[in-house]
Amino acid sequence: MGKIHELSSVLADQIAAGEVVERPASVVKELVENAVDAHATQVDILVQESGVQSIRVIDDGDGIDDAEVLTAFKRHATSKITSREDLFRVHSLGFRGEALPSIASVADVVMNTSTGTTGTSIHYRGGKLLQQSPAPLRQGTDITVTDLFFNTPARLKYLKSPQTELANILDVVNRIALSYPAVAFRLVHNAKELLKTAGRGDLQQVIAGIYGVQNARKMVAIQGATADFKLSGFVALPELTRASRQYITVLINGRAIKNQQLTKAVIKGYGSKLMVGRYPIAVIALTMDPLLVDVNVHPTKQEVRLSKEPELAKLISTTITERLVDVNLIPSALTNL
Ligand code: ADP
Numbered sequence: 001m002g003k004i005h006e007l008s009s010v011l012a013d014q015i016a017a018g019e020v021v022e023r024p025a026s027v028v029k030e031l032v033e034n035a036v037d038a039h040a041t042q043v044d045i046l047v048q049e050s051g052v053q054s055i056r057v058i059d060d061g062d063g064i065d066d067a068e069v070l071t072a073f074k075r076h077a078t079s080k081i082t083s084r085e086d087l088f089r090v091h092s093l094g095f096r097g098e099a100l101p102s103i104a105s106v107a108d109v110v111m112n113t114s115t116g117t118t119g120t121s122i123h124y125r126g127g128k129l130l131q132q133s134p135a136p137l138r139q140g141t142d143i144t145v146t147d148l149f150f151n152t153p154a155r156l157k158y159l160k161s162p163q164t165e166l167a168n169i170l171d172v173v174n175r176i177a178l179s180y181p182a183v184a185f186r187l188v189h190n191a192k193e194l195l196k197t198a199g200r201g202d203l204q205q206v207i208a209g210i211y212g213v214q215n216a217r218k219m220v221a222i223q224g225a226t227a228d229f230k231l232s233g234f235v236a237l238p239e240l241t242r243a244s245r246q247y248i249t250v251l252i253n254g255r256a257i258k259n260q261q262l263t264k265a266v267i268k269g270y271g272s273k274l275m276v277g278r279y280p281i282a283v284i285a286l287t288m289d290p291l292l293v294d295v296n297v298h299p300t301k302q303e304v305r306l307s308k309e310p311e312l313a314k315l316i317s318t319t320i321t322e323r324l325v326d327v328n329l330i331p332s333a334l335t336n337l
C-alpha cells in the first residue's frame with residue numbers, strides 16, 4: 001500500500017539538525033571544532049546579534065579540495081574516520097559527518113575554502129545547493145551562517161534572550177580555547193572583541209584571557225598520573241570561588257565534556273576548604289587512551305562514557321587535595337603573567 005517511504009535527504013538533515021544544532025552556540029561549536037580538526041593555528045569567530053543574524057568562522061587550516069566540497073555537505077560524510085575501529089579511537093573533535101549538512105539544512109551557508117591549490121565558494125540555503133564556483137586561493141576556510149532556523153520557526157521561537165544565547169556562545173569558545181592553548185582564537189560580537197588568545201601553547205595565559213589576570217594569579221598548576229590517565233591543569237586557591245559549577249572545565253583528550261562525577265571529584269578535592277554553595281574555577285586536562293572513552297554517546301559529544309570513571313575521579317580529587325595541602329607555599333609557584 002506504500003505507506004512507508006524514505007525521507008528526503010533535506011528532511012533527514014533537518015531531523016539530524018534537531019539534535020546537533022539546538023541554538024547559535026551549537027553552530028559556533030561545530031564550526032570552530034571543524035577549524036581545529038583542520039589544523040588551524042588562527043580561528044576568528046565573528047558573530048552578529050548573538051548569532052541569530054550571522055556567525056562567521058575564519059580559519060587558516062587545511063581547507064577542502066574543490067572535488068570534495070559537495071561531499072562535505074552530505075550527511076555522514078567525514079574525512080575523520082573510515083572504519084569501525086576508528087570509531088573507538090577517535091582523535092578528532094568531529095567524526096559523525098553531521099554538522100555541515102545539518103547547519104546547511106536550517107540556515108543560509110556560504111563557504112569559501114581553499115587548500116592552497118584549489119579554491120571554492122559554495123552556497124546552501126535550507127538544504128538546497130544554490131551556487132558553487134571557483135574562489136581565490138586563500139589557505140583555509142571562511143564560512144558564514146545567516147538566517148539560522150529561518151525554515152524551522154519552532155526552533156527560532158525557542159531561543160532564549162540575546163544575552164543568554166551570547167553567553168552560550170562565549171562559553172563554547174572559552175572551552176575550546178582552554179582545550180587548545182596552541183591555537184589563537186578571537187571572538188568578536190557586534191564588532192566588540194570578547195576573547196582573544198595568543199595561541200602560544202600556554203594554558204595559564206588562556207585562563208588569564210578568559211577569567212582575568214587577577215584570577216589567573218590565584219590559580220595553581222596541578223599534575224598527576226596513574227597507569228591509565230595523565231592529568232594537568234590549573235585550579236583556583238580556595239579563596240577564589242564562584243556561585244556556580246560552570247567554571248569547572250574538564251577536558252578529555254582535547255574535548256570539553258560534561259560529567260557530573262568528574263565535576264564532583266574536583267569539588268571533593270577541596271574538602272572542607274570551600275564554603276557551602278561556592279565552587280572553584282578549575283581547568284582539568286586529562287589525556288588517556290581513546291579506547292577508555294566512548295564519545296559516541298550523544299550527537300553533540302559533550303557527554304562521554306568512561307571505562308574507569310571511579311579511578312579517574314580519585315586521581316582528580318587526590319591530585320587537587322595534595323596540591324592544596326598548604327596553600328601558603330603556593331605563591332612562589334606562580335609564573336609571571
Ligand atoms: P565531521 O566534522 O564530523 O567530519 P562535518 O559535517 O562537520 O563532519 O564536516 C564534514 C567534513 O568537511 C569534515 O570531515 C572535513 O573533512 C570537512 N571540513 C569541514 N569544515 C572544515 C574546515 N573548516 N576546514 C577543513 N575541512 C573542513
Ligand code: MG
Binds near residue numbers: 099
Ligand atoms: Mg564537524
